[in-house]
Amino acid sequence: MKLIACYSNKGGVGKTAASVNLAYASALSGNRTLLCDLDPQGASGFYFRVKPSEKLKNTTFFEDTKKFTDSIRESDFHNLDLLPANISFRDFDIFLSRMKKSRSRLNKALKPVDGEYDIVLLDCPPNISLLSENVFKVADRIVVPVIPTTLSQRTLEQLYDFFKKQGYKSSKIFPFFSMVQQSKSLHLQIMEEIRAGNKQVMETWIPFSTHIERMGVHRAPALAYAEKEAAVAAYSQLWQEVQN
Amino acid sequence: MNLPSPQTFMLPAGIHVKKINATLKDANMTLAGNACEPEEGTVLDTFDAAVYNSGALLIQTESDLLRLCWSGEVTSQAAPESEWQFARDLPRGPVRDQLLDLSSLRAFTPAGRVTIIRDILSLLDDEQKTCCRIESVTLSRGKNIWSWLRTRPMRGYSDSHTLICGILKKVEKPGLPAEVLKLRISDYTSKPDIHLSENAPARTSLCTIVQTFLQVTRRNEPGLIDDIDTEFLHHWRVSLRKVRSVLTLFKGVVATETLDQLKQDFRDIMQDTNLMRDRDVYFLSRDDYFALVPPKAHPGLGILFELLQRDRDEAFEKVKAMLKSKAYKQQIKSIQKLFENPKALPKGPQADAPSKIFAANLVLKRYKKVCRLAGNITDKTPDETIHELRIQCKKLRYLIESAQPLFDDNQVKSLLKTLKGLQEHLGSFNDQSVQQATLAECLDRYPGTGPDAKALAESIGALTAMLYRKQLEERRMIIENLSRFYSPDTQGAFNALFDLKHIAANPKPETDEQDKTQVDS
Known part of the structure; x- marks a missing residue:
């Protein structure tokens, strides 16, 4: 079982869109895939029309393996299951801070599904928290969507600094450019700058696209309804890169 | 993972989605199907109904060859482009594998035409999320309709599965497709039931056994004349051999004179078939023979099989002529008649x-x-x-x-x-x-x-x-x-x-x- 986290400490950068489409692409390439929605807003679940997990409240996520596995829902797509979030996930840090080995709890929580899935994708909330540190520790790869703007550039640098300071492996971080508008020279310039200083940046980038924005209308991964659109097809390509 | 087991339902009617949806209304759920086009299909089976007796139907449409096991799954593969008779003639695929296991020697022939509609129904919640899928096959022949449904439970949605199973259970009316659709499924078996009484005179039991085997012989005649597959001749011969053996082995039950005459009759009837069966056995092992010898010997083996084929063709013509002859018909009928009434059968010392x-x-x-x-x-x-x-x-x-x-x-x-x-x-x-x-x-x-x-x-x-x-x-x-x-x-x-x-x-x-x-x- 490989654990891939889709993470950014900045909001609105296309994390959920990437998580949903990467999970879909993973399932399509034959992997038994679980998309684990860790964001209390539950957007991943919304895109898959899956209702919030009612039984997975408070500390049960970390402590009750039966409730954890019972909360997993089969999506409408072959090979793809989802663990939906609920609003109580916003208190994860409080629960974690009260627990022993608070930075390894996510690893323990995911143990019951080890062997059931080839890929577990974590859709993470946009903050640096105890939960994020669990993710940094347990994930095999961390894909980080970056909008090529100065602010995003700064956030990425902050992430690397945090990893360095806390002793996490920064080699796990794989940034990719998201919501790119080629008509903007600033986007192109920042992409060039970041690439020049970071060899881990993915080749594939995701253009800004209304087809992706319309995921909320279709309530399905963009790859399921607009796979031929270049911006959407980029997710498949990105998945190939992540997988390799 | 606790996934409920799939459930199967059969009903002698079409699937009324509207009616089911009326029941689902309270649960805020709907059942949605796709507007699937009906296709024409042919039900195929062997002379001994190997497919049907295994609890399944074999249907060929223009696009697919499918085996519907009514207590299990639908298996399908693309319909073969050319005509086929035997499982081995089919292109590789899961249906071919199943048929080879089921009946590798028998020809598959049409048992009736049907109209088939296949669909995957989705049970949707109020978010339009699929909570359970239901595979459906509806077959119709004239006014007769038979439907088959099999649930495909989804992880995390056991309650929805329970709900739809409860509804389908209420509309279900068990009935197998042959009776509902009035399909011509053969009731032939080479191993028929024989009812004997332990204290009945040996002569009575002998007559029952002989009559049963002779019925097997007679039922194989049309297929043998049409040369549908090698099993017709094989069963025809085996049943006669069994009759002959039982008559001899039940020593002293039949009068010696009658027994000698019968033995002669069987010899006469069967002798023409020996060569044909011998050559059939060769052809059934054809692939094995080719595998036994090195490739350089294959052309020679080809010539050998041409020779054997010629023998077989000639032998078959002889057998066919014999079976169609008045003499054979009279002979076999008179043997049958002899065993109709045990009391009329000339008895030996052990008859009672x-x-x-x-x-x-x-x-x-x-x-x-x-x-x-x-x-x-x-x-x-x-x-x-x-x-x-x-x-x-x-x-x-x-x-x-x-x-x-x-x-x-x-x-x-x-x-x-x-x-x-x-x-x-x-x-x-x-x-x-x-x-x-x-x-x-x-x-x-x-x-x-x-x-x-x-x-x-x-x-x-x-x-x-x-x-x-x-x-x-x-x-x-x-x-x-x-x-x-x-x-x-x-x-x-x-x-x-x-x-x-x-x-x-x-x-x-x-x-x-x-x-x-x-x-x-």
Whole structure:
């Protein structure tokens, strides 16, 4: 079982869109895939029309393996299951801070599904928290969507600094450019700058696209309804890169 | 993962989605189907309804070949582009694999036309999320409709599965497709039930057995005349051979004069079929033969099979003419008539003996005979003695099978299993011996001296060598199986079941159940 986290400490950068489409692409390439929605807003679940997990409240996520596995829902797509979030996930840090080995709890929580899935994708909330540190520790790869703007550039640098300071492996971080508008020279310039200083940046980038924005209308991964659109097809390509 | 088991439902009607949706309304759910186009299809099966008797239907449409197992799954593969008759003719695929397991030798022929609609229904919640899928197949023939549904539960949605199963359970009306759709599914079996009474006179039991086997013979005639598959001839011959054996083995039941006449009749009827069956056996093993010899011998083998095919064609014409002749029809009908009324059958001294005691005695005597013969078999025993053992085993088998309804079914089956194991090797040993002789004969019949003759000679040489090697291996297996066959355990089992004194000392009252016991003929 490989654990891939889709993470950014900045909001609105296309994390959920990437998580949903990467999970879909993973399932399509034959992997038994679980998309684990860790964001209390539950957007991943919304895109898959899956209702919030009612039984997975408070500390049960970390402590009750039966409730954890019972909360997993089969999506409408072959090979793809989802663990939906609920609003109580916003208190994860409080629960974690009260627990022993608070930075390894996510690893323990995911143990019951080890062997059931080839890929577990974590859709993470946009903050640096105890939960994020669990993710940094347990994930095999961390894909980080970056909008090529100065602010995003700064956030990425902050992430690397945090990893360095806390002793996490920064080699796990794989940034990719998201919501790119080629008509903007600033986007192109920042992409060039970041690439020049970071060899881990993915080749594939995701253009800004209304087809992706319309995921909320279709309530399905963009790859399921607009796979031929270049911006959407980029997710498949990105998945190939992540997988390799 | 706790996923509920898929459930299957059948109903003698179409699927009324609207009606189901009315019931689902309270649960805020809907059932949605796709507007699937109906397709025309043909139901296919073998003469012995191998597919239907396995609990399935085989349907070929323009695009697919599918096997619908009504208690399980639908398996499908693309419909073959060319016409096919046998499972082996089909392109590789899951349906071909299943059919090969089910009936590798029989031809699949149409059993009726149907209109088929296949769909995957989705049970949706108020977010339009699929919570359960239901595979559906609706078959119709005229006004008759049969539907089959199988749920596909989804992880995390057990409640939805329970809900839809509850609704479908209420609309379900079990009924199998053949009766609902009035399909012409054959009721033929080469192993029909035989009902015997243990205290009935042996003559009565004999008549029942003979009549049953002769019905099998008669039912195979049309398929044999049309040359549909090799099993028609095989079953035709086996059933007649069983009749002949039972008549001989039930010694003293029929008057000697009548018995001699009948034996002559069977010889006359069957003799024309020997060559045809022999050649059929060759063709059934064609691929094995090619695999046995090196590729350079394959062209010669091709010539050999052309020769065999010619023989087969000629033999078939003879058999067909015989079966269509007035003489055969009269002869077989008069034999049937002879066994219609036991009292009219000229009787021998044992005619009135109670069936069970009479049969038990015969089986035990025959078994002892086989054991005596088997006990002397060694590595050096001549082939002839092994052939004699084969014949004796065959007689014993026919005898036990004929008398099976009179004894404990499970015990008989267990003894037959040991016997069958031995017979398989004896049969192969004999086949290889006969085939080596036929090959030598083929060589003599091909007079040419050209390259074809050389190729033929080479391939026959290679094949004969391989067959001889296989025959030696079979001899080893026969000796291995023999020790099991006359082991103290098997002897004890035979005695326990067929020992006359034992049966007389422990009489069992005749029950209905004993009368209904089936024979594995």
